[in-house]
Amino acid sequence: MRILIFAYVLLILTACGVSKDHNHNKNKPSGRVLKIMSYNIHIGNPPSKPGIIDMEAIIKAIKIENPDLVALQEVDVNTARSGKINQA
Numbered sequence: 001m002r003i004l005i006f007a008y009v010l011l012i013l014t015a016c017g018v019s020k021d022h023n024h025n026k027n028k029p030s031g032r033v034l035k036i037m038s039y040n041i042h043i044g045n046p047p048s049k050p051g052i053i054d055m056e057a058i059i060k061a062i063k064i065e066n067p068d069l070v071a072l073q074e075v076d077v078n079t080a081r082s083g084k085i086n087q088a
Contacts, residue, residue, distance in 0.1 A: 035065075036067060037070045039072055040073040041074055043074050044082050055085070
């Protein structure tokens with residue numbers, strides 16, 4: 001799974017490369033920027049609220065950063081420790 005994710009990210013980064021337009025300076029970037037965020041959501045338990053699952057706080061933190069791509073770690077799917085919700 002990690003190899004698949006790595007390949008996908010590599011593909012996205014390759015697609016955001018320098019413009020191939022020969023009428024412009026070859027060293028000039030195309031102006032496109034890809035913002036990537038890696039976030040360990042700690043089973044939906046934000047550090048500011050120990051012992052509490054608060055997905056709204058996690059969502060708010062992601063929205064504040066406004067990333068194009070988010071890689072999440074410690075995401076629970078229907079487990080007891082996170083209230084049997086699908087965090088994905």
